[in-house]
Amino acid sequence: MALREEQILRYSRQILLREVGGRGQEKLLAGGVRLKAAGAAGLTAAAYVAAGGTAVESGPEPLGPGAEGFLVQAGEVGRSGSEVLERVLPELNADALPARGTGRLAELPAAWDGEGPWVALGGDGTRGAIVFRGADGCVECFEATTAALGALPSGALGVGLGALGALILQRLLIGLGPALGACGWEAPGLLTDLSMRRCGRCG
Template sequence: MALREDQIVRYSRQILLREVGGRGQEALLAGTVRVDGIGVSGLTVAAYLAGGGTPVAGAGSLTLGPWAPGFLMAPSDVGLPLTEALAREVPALNPDAAATGPGGGLVAELPAAWSGDAPWVALGGDGMRAAVVFRSAEGCVWCFGETVRHLGSPPDGALGVAAGTLGALVFQRLRLGLGPALGGRWLVPPGVVEALEPRRCARCAAREAPSAP
């Protein structure tokens, strides 16, 4: 899908990045990402992905609470299912991001159910830090699951916004084929990013264990 002239203008700052370019922007515009999360992290990731041109659709059956209005949701969206609210607000933010075509990944606030095509990006925390865990199609599903099951919900406030912002960036990189197949990052107040080492499932741990002499 060749970029239109108005799209070249809209996404010019992304296209100028060496890691993105025109072909990369075309990849970001292809395939709808499902977002499952009604907290500040989930709504932030939806807004940033939509702004960058990735089609966004809601997942799950949760409804928006009184905390939802912000730079994506309006007060009139309170009480609506996430799927309906995103279907209304995302095209208003960026018509290119209206959900169309097959699914192209999932971003979810923990706890969540994981299914469908990768990339998968989990937004969580441990009570003090925010966490972003991710896997591409080549990443081990079981290692990903083992990692996220030890995490809780993402934090609120500025740290939650930062987690959503980082989650959107990570998803874009995975969509572009950049970065490791499985990994994670901690976000520590006031904004320090640290490596989060994924846990290993029993199968991968056995494969990586040194053989006996």
């Protein structure tokens, strides 16, 4: 898939990043994720992923308090995420609307299927947590690690967690980084280690 002239202009800042480039941008445009999110972290991640050219298709879950931000107006809390995103995504980036790809981006708890990449947003005590898996990552280790996580942080910490989740998802779509991993996100914006739980086969 060759980039069109308006796409080269739209994505020029990320195309100029050595790790992305034209080929990486083509992969971001070819990819897509199904979103399951109701709050600040998931909707922030969706906004960044969509702005980068990757398709985002929301599930029907109602948007919760904290969802308002880049994509969602305050008056839309309580409405279906799919309904709101189908309306706002064409204004943000028309490249992000036609559903495609096998990615999953979800606030925990969530069910997981498809090839991936998968990015889970959750909480670990007072900090935010992200668990991610590319197509080659172990499904059982991913699920064991996400099962140990709790409720997501709200407010600014949730927004930052979402932005970080979008970046991790984009790296996986481009083919960068480990196929499985986890990290913590602490106030005021500090990336920390989070141990993976290992399944019986990998442990």
